[in-house]
Amino acid sequence: MRSTGSRTASANKVDLTARLRAAGLRPTRQRIALGKLLFGPHDRHVTAESLHQEAVKVGAHLSLATVYNTLHQFTGAGLLRQVIVDGDKTYFDTNTGDHHHFYYEDEGLLADIPGDHVTIDGLPRPPSGTEIERVEVVVRLKARG
Amino acid sequence: MRSTGSRTASANKVDLTARLRAAGLRPTRQRIALGKLLFGPHDRHVTAESLHQEAVKVGAHLSLATVYNTLHQFTGAGLLRQVIVDGDKTYFDTNTGDHHHFYYEDEGLLADIPGDHVTIDGLPRPPSGTEIERVEVVVRLKARG
DNA sequence: CCAGCACTTTAGAACAATTCTAAGATGTTG
DNA sequence: CAACATCTTAGAATTGTTCTAAAGTGCTGG
Ligand SMILES: [Mn+2]
Ligand SMILES: [Mn+2]
Ligand SMILES: [Zn+2]
Ligand SMILES: [Zn+2]
Numbered sequence: 001m002r003s004t005g006s007r008t009a010s011a012n013k014v015d016l017t018a019r020l021r022a023a024g025l026r027p028t029r030q031r032i033a034l035g036k037l038l039f040g041p042h043d044r045h046v047t048a049e050s051l052h053q054e055a056v057k058v059g060a061h062l063s064l065a066t067v068y069n070t071l072h073q074f075t076g077a078g079l080l081r082q083v084i085v086d087g088d089k090t091y092f093d094t095n096t097g098d099h100h101h102f103y104y105e106d107e108g109l110l111a112d113i114p115g116d117h118v119t120i121d122g123l124p125r126p127p128s129g130t131e132i133e134r135v136e137v138v139v140r141l142k143a144r145g
Numbered sequence: 146m147r148s149t150g151s152r153t154a155s156a157n158k159v160d161l162t163a164r165l166r167a168a169g170l171r172p173t174r175q176r177i178a179l180g181k182l183l184f185g186p187h188d189r190h191v192t193a194e195s196l197h198q199e200a201v202k203v204g205a206h207l208s209l210a211t212v213y214n215t216l217h218q219f220t221g222a223g224l225l226r227q228v229i230v231d232g233d234k235t236y237f238d239t240n241t242g243d244h245h246h247f248y249y250e251d252e253g254l255l256a257d258i259p260g261d262h263v264t265i266d267g268l269p270r271p272p273s274g275t276e277i278e279r280v281e282v283v284v285r286l287k288a289r290g
Numbered sequence: 291c292c293a294g295c296a297c298t299t300t301a302g303a304a305c306a307a308t309t310c311t312a313a314g315a316t317g318t319t320g
Numbered sequence: 321c322a323a324c325a326t327c328t329t330a331g332a333a334t335t336g337t338t339c340t341a342a343a344g345t346g347c348t349g350g
Contacts, residue, residue, distance in 0.1 A: 026346060028298065048337080063300045068337065087227075087235045087307085089336065102271070105278065117267035120282060124258060126247070130286040133250065137265060137282050141275040171317055173327065193308080208329045213308065232336085234307065 015039075023077035033060035034070050038080070043095035045083065045110040051092075083110060085138050100137035113139065160184075168222035178205035179215050183225070188240035190228065190255040191216075196237075228255060230283055245282035258284065 016035040017027040025031060037054055038044060046054075052067040071092050074080040083091040085103045091110055098115035118137065126132050161180040162172040170176060182199055183189060191199075197212040216237050219225040228236040230248045236255055243260035263282065271277050 026297065028346075030299070065301080065338085066299055069299080082232075084229060084232050087229050087232070090232045100268075102275075104275065111272070113269060119266045121264045121266070122262035123245075123282075123284060126284070126286055127256070129289055130249065131289045133285040133287045135282065135284050137268075137280065139268060139271070139280050140278040141271055142278045144274055144276045171326065173317070175328070210309085210330080211328055214328080 019079070023073075023079065025073055025077065030060070030062040030066050031070055031073075033058075033062065034067065035074075038074070038094050043093070043112060045091050045093050047089045047091055049089070083136075085110065085140075100139070102139045102141055104141050106143055113137070164224070168218075168224065170218055170222065175205070175207040175211050176215055176218075178203075178207065179212065180219075183219070183239050188238070188257060190236050190238050192234045192236055194234070228281075230255065230285075245284070247284045247286055249286050251288055258282070 013032060013036075016032050016039065019039075020027040020031055020035065033055055034051065037051065037058070038046070048064065048067045048071055051071070052062075052064045055062060055067070071080060075082060075092065078096060080092045080094060081096045083093050083101060085091065085101065086108065089108075093110070095112055100113040100115060100118055102111040102113060103109075104111070120135060120137065123135070158177060158181075161177050161184065164184075165172040165176055165180065178200055179196065182196065182203070183191070193209065193212045193216055196216070197207075197209045200207060200212070216225060220227060220237065223241060225237045225239060226241045228238050228246060230236065230246065231253065234253075238255070240257055245258040245260060245263055247256040247258060248254075249256070265280060265282065268280070
């Protein structure tokens, strides 16, 4: 359903370069490094800090400010979306399609719930003058007692 | 359904004092002032900052640190719950029952969606070793284009 | 091929929300 | 009321994030 065939294959530099250009972003060393980490075979949920650490670990060296800039630019370009489930940090999600989340509160981890089979009934219609931008379901989990 | 009959009447000092004592909290001047603002006839969504300003406006004078302390103590006592919809600030909700939210992104305002009629189908069962603490639905609204 | 300009990166400062510290104030109890 | 535990609070500290402005890099027109 998602239109990005290249997402499922390991993201190579050519793909990324094209994707960045299409988004109006120059394919810089830093953006390509982050893109490789983000747009691999599986979807991911990262924070700026976690992605920065990961980038450093694979030898890319770039600043945390650049990670923030890049995450926001990718989000603006529709390559990422933000997920807000914790007051202390912002998560960025490579899955921009319709889906929901489990949130492991103890671990601070997100897991996708595909949107396909989830239905939400009985919601009131949006107040006049407004429209729905998105409906988000978060299932908060804790370790079984 | 909620067990707090006193919530619907204007919260008086006697009620609040009892409620605080029951929660193991001394009914101090500050906690009573905040309790009066919070536990009036309607449910409310506040931030520490908004509640502090409101308290100052009605002549109570207490520090922002006390507002934070009190909000957390009230939450621990089950008198409030937190709602996380914005990375920049935490909302506290006097409605501790089962319900969901509209979030006016432009305004930073929350409105309740009663839980009674909303049904969510097709959610996977929680991963083993975990249990669901709560299922939250947030309907993000934007001004109609 | 560049030169040259726009776009990027980044160190470090700045910010905003929240938490912490530790010292003085206040509620409660005998 | 004394005495102690509990509370409050100013101000410092922390954390996640954004901003600033200066140095670096990608791209294009000649
Ligand atoms: Mn914070
Ligand atoms: Mn913040
Ligand atoms: Zn996701
Ligand atoms: Zn609410």
